[in-house]
Every structure is written in structure tokens, then in C-alpha cells.
Amino acid sequence: MYRTKKSVTGVFLTALMFFSLTGCKKEENNNAQASKPVNNITAEIMNSGIDFPEMVEVSEDNFQFRYSLEDGDYSEYSVWWAGSGGDSDEICIIKAKDKEKVVKAVEERLDSQKKVFKDYVEEQYDKLCDTNIKTKGDYVYWVCTNDNKKAEDIILSYFE
Amino acid sequence: MSGRRRRTYTYVKSNRGPLIRFRFKVVFIVFIIVTAVCFLIYMTGANFENDDMETNMFLFSEASETSDSSDEPLDKVKEIINPIPSSEPLTETYFGNCAFVGDSITVGLSDYQLVPIKNVYAEIGMNIEKINTETIHTAFGETTVLDGLKQAKPENIYIMLGSNGIAWLPVSDMISYYCEFISSIQQNLPDSNIYILSIPPVTAARESAEEEPILNSDIDKYNSELLKMADDKKIYYVDVNTALKGNDGKFPEDNAAEDGMHFKKTTYKIMLDYILSHIAK
Numbered sequence: 001m002y003r004t005k006k007s008v009t010g011v012f013l014t015a016l017m018f019f020s021l022t023g024c025k026k027e028e029n030n031n032a033q034a035s036k037p038v039n040n041i042t043a044e045i046m047n048s049g050i051d052f053p054e055m056v057e058v059s060e061d062n063f064q065f066r067y068s069l070e071d072g073d074y075s076e077y078s079v080w081w082a083g084s085g086g087d088s089d090e091i092c093i094i095k096a097k098d099k100e101k102v103v104k105a106v107e108e109r110l111d112s113q114k115k116v117f118k119d120y121v122e123e124q125y126d127k128l129c130d131t132n133i134k135t136k137g138d139y140v141y142w143v144c145t146n147d148n149k150k151a152e153d154i155i156l157s158y159f160e
Numbered sequence: 161m162s163g164r165r166r167r168t169y170t171y172v173k174s175n176r177g178p179l180i181r182f183r184f185k186v187v188f189i190v191f192i193i194v195t196a197v198c199f200l201i202y203m204t205g206a207n208f209e210n211d212d213m214e215t216n217m218f219l220f221s222e223a224s225e226t227s228d229s230s231d232e233p234l235d236k237v238k239e240i241i242n243p244i245p246s247s248e249p250l251t252e253t254y255f256g257n258c259a260f261v262g263d264s265i266t267v268g269l270s271d272y273q274l275v276p277i278k279n280v281y282a283e284i285g286m287n288i289e290k291i292n293t294e295t296i297h298t299a300f301g302e303t304t305v306l307d308g309l310k311q312a313k314p315e316n317i318y319i320m321l322g323s324n325g326i327a328w329l330p331v332s333d334m335i336s337y338y339c340e341f342i343s344s345i346q347q348n349l350p351d352s353n354i355y356i357l358s359i360p361p362v363t364a365a366r367e368s369a370e371e372e373p374i375l376n377s378d379i380d381k382y383n384s385e386l387l388k389m390a391d392d393k394k395i396y397y398v399d400v401n402t403a404l405k406g407n408d409g410k411f412p413e414d415n416a417a418e419d420g421m422h423f424k425k426t427t428y429k430i431m432l433d434y435i436l437s438h439i440a441k
Contacts, residue, residue: 054425056271061276062271065278066297083424083425084417085264085266085271085284086418086421086422087417087422112297116283116285119285120285121419
């Protein structure tokens with residue numbers, strides 16, 4: 001009986017140690033912090049030489065409306081999108097408070113854009129299909145530009 | 161001798177009274193105070209409770225310049241002159257009372273942040289064939305355009321439809337769908353002023369594009385049918401096409417996006433200024 005108790009306690013303590021270490025690792029990943037505010041990052045993308053149509057820096061009202069997000073869901077955001085309605089170019093970086101909700105909102109935004117451009121302008125639809133939603137710690141971002149790799153490299157350079 | 165101890169009990173009478181004495185007077189006073197507070201809260205809420213105002217506050221962030229005139233009963237216009245002639249220009253606060261319905265060109269009004277986004281009932285790829293059935297993202301969730309307008313009850317509704325469709329839909333079909341849409345708005349929103357905006361021109365390059373060319377002559381034919389429809393339906397027609405085209409009858413390249421059809425931001429300002437100076441009296 002005493003030996004069984006000892007064994008069970010040992011297994012329990014080992015498991016506890018294992019999960020604690022795993023928890024530490026996750027916490028380290030979630031603490032990824034950009035070295036500058038997100039609007040600095042998007043400004044650099046806009047000035048990087050990538051070819052953009054006429055773009056607009058999106059106000060918070062418009063951002064919340066199109067992404068169906070509220071004040072409590074994020075702590076920072078920066079979005080630029082094409083103003084004309086005929087282009088799908090967009091840059092979006094959000095520092096999430098509710099990461100699951102923000103990721104879902106961004107997925108819905110991307111899906112909605114694909115849906116409207118699919119039978120409308122094939123070239124713009126292809127550009128949307130060439131993009132993915134990515135995360136870095138609490139940051140959620142996606143870019144739809146004429147050079148997504150360059151744009152994403154700029155974003156990641158702020159996390160080194 | 162039994163050896164049993166006799167237990168004795170001592171009762172100590174407390175000199176304190178009960179912790180809470182029942183006083184009828186106190187209860188009565190508390191009741192009066194609570195009733196008075198509830199009454200005040202109710203009256204305060206009732207003074208600010210107004211269904212129309214709640215709906216309109218959702219859309220109208222600023223007071224409208226027409227609000228003074230709308231304090232008087234809205235007179236029915238006996239005679240409609242189309243296209244609307246020029247009038248004394250209003251300021252942009254007028255747009256707080258307006259809804260804008262349309263396709264990707266109308267989406268640009270909100271994407272360029274020129275009018276409140278909640279006032280725009282438009283979607284990229286929208287056309288006159290699906291305006292009655294397609295749901296879009298509105299301030300009231302995913303609704304049809306008509307359902308969104310019914311909830312918003314805007315004073316003025318501006319509609320621009322046809323650029324998307326002119327290349328493949330017969331004009332007669334487009335006008336038929338348009339009539340159906342206008343009729344449902346008139347039935348559901350009899351007090352709203354309806355303005356049809358003529359569809360804008362395209363550039364010379366778009367006319368000769370290999371993929372989906374659009375001819376300005378087809379646009380002009382469609383717009384003339386829209387004008388007739390506006391007269392038949394007794395609604396307003398604003399000729400923004402003429403305001404936007406150049407001397408050669410085409411959309412100037414400098415004002416157009418790369419596809420020769422969509423607008424740059426400066427072009428929207430030209431259109432909005434034209435609207436502000438062509439308001440029905």
C-alpha cells in the first residue's frame with residue numbers, strides 16, 4: 001500500500017513537472033513582442049517599394065465594422081486597404097487580446113473578400129488566394145499585395 | 161444512592177432587545193423612497209426613449225443641415241424635374257441622412273472614408289440582378305439591402321447600379337429588375353426620397369479592353385432608360401455621368417483607377433460635390 005502510494009505520487013509529480021515545462025514554453029511563445037507599434041510596421045510596408053493601388057489607412061470605426069471586432073478584442077491594430085473597390089490589396093496587423101476571436105474575424109474577412117472577387121475580377125481573386133493568415137504570439141496578420149513575401153519579411157523583422 | 165448527577169440549567173435573560181425592531185413608520189418611509197427613485201428612473205428613461213431616434217442615431221452621427229426644414233411636415237413634391245437641376249450646395253453633414261446603395265463603385269465611398277460606413281449598402285460584385293436577394297454586411301448584420309434600409313429608415317436613398325452588368329445584361333432586363341427594386345423601396349419606405357444616380361463613364365482604354373470592354377454608348381443608352389424609369393416612378397435622377405465625363409464623352413484617365421471604371425479618391429469628391437449641389441427641393 002505504501003509502495004503504491006509512493007509510485008502514484010512519483011508519477012503525479014513527474015507529470016506535473018512535464019506540464020509545467022510545457023507551459024513555460026508556450027508562455028515564452030505568446031510573449032513575442034514587436035519592437036515597434038503595428039502602425040510603424042504597416043507604414044514601412046507601404047513605403048517599401050511594393051506596387052500598390054491607391055490605398056487608405058483604415059479608421060477604427062471602419063476596421064471594427066468590416067472585421068466585426070470590438071474594443072475589447074484587441075489592443076492594437078493597423079489596416080490599410082485599396083480604396084477603389086476594384087482592388088483587393090490589403091495589409092492587416094492586429095495585436096489581439098482575444099486571439100481566437102481575432103483569428104476567426106480575420107478568416108471571415110479573407111473569406112468574404114475571396115467570395116466577392118471570385119466571380120468579379122479573377123486577377124484580384126488569385127491575389128487573395130496567394131495569401132495566408134499568420135500569427136506571431138498575440139499578433140495576427142495577413143497581407144494581400146503584389147509582393148507578399150517582402151511584406152511578410154518586413155513584419156517578421158520587427159520580431160527578431 | 162443512584163450516583164446520578166442532577167443537571168441544572170441556568171437561564172440568563174438578555175437585557176438587549178431584538179437586533180432589529182419592527183417599526184412600521186420606517187418601512188413606510190423606505191417604501192416611499194424606493195417608489196420615488198423608480199419613478200424618477202422611469203421618467204428619465206421615457207424622455208429619451210424614441211424608436212425613430214434610436215434607429216437614426218445609429219446612422220446619423222452629426223446633425224443634418226436639412227434637419228431644420230424637416231421639423232416641418234415633409235411636403236409631397238408635386239412636380240419632379242429630372243435630371244435634378246443645380247441647387248444651393250449643402251455641406252457634407254447632409255450625408256448623415258443618406259443611404260448609398262450600389263456595387264464596388266459605391267463601396268469606394270466607405271473604403272475611402274468619405275461617408276459613414278454604416279450608411280453604405282453596397283458590395284463588390286453587386287448587380288441589379290441580385291440586389292433583391294443577395295445578403296451583404298450591414299449595420300444590422302447580414303441582410304438584404306432592402307431589409308437593411310427598412311431598419312435604418314434613411315431620409316434619402318441614393319442608388320447607383322448598372323456598371324456591373326452593362327457588359328452582359330440586356331438593358332430591358334436591367335430596367336425591369338431596377339423597377340422591381342424601386343417598387344419595394346417605395347412600398348416599404350414611402351417617406352424616403354429616392355435618387356437614381358446615372359452610371360459613370362469608362363475610359364477610352366476600357367472601351368477597347370480585350371477582357372470585358374464596356375462602351376460609353378451603351379452606358380448612355382442605359383442611363384437614358386434610367387431617366388425614363390425615374391420619371392415613371394416619380395423619383396429623382398441625378399446625372400453624375402455628365403459631371404464625370406470629359407469633353408470627349410469618356411472618363412478621363414487621370415480620374416480613373418487602373419481598370420478604367422473605378423474611381424480615384426478625387427473622383428469621388430467630384431461626384432459627392434455634384435450630389436450636394438443637386439438636391440431636390
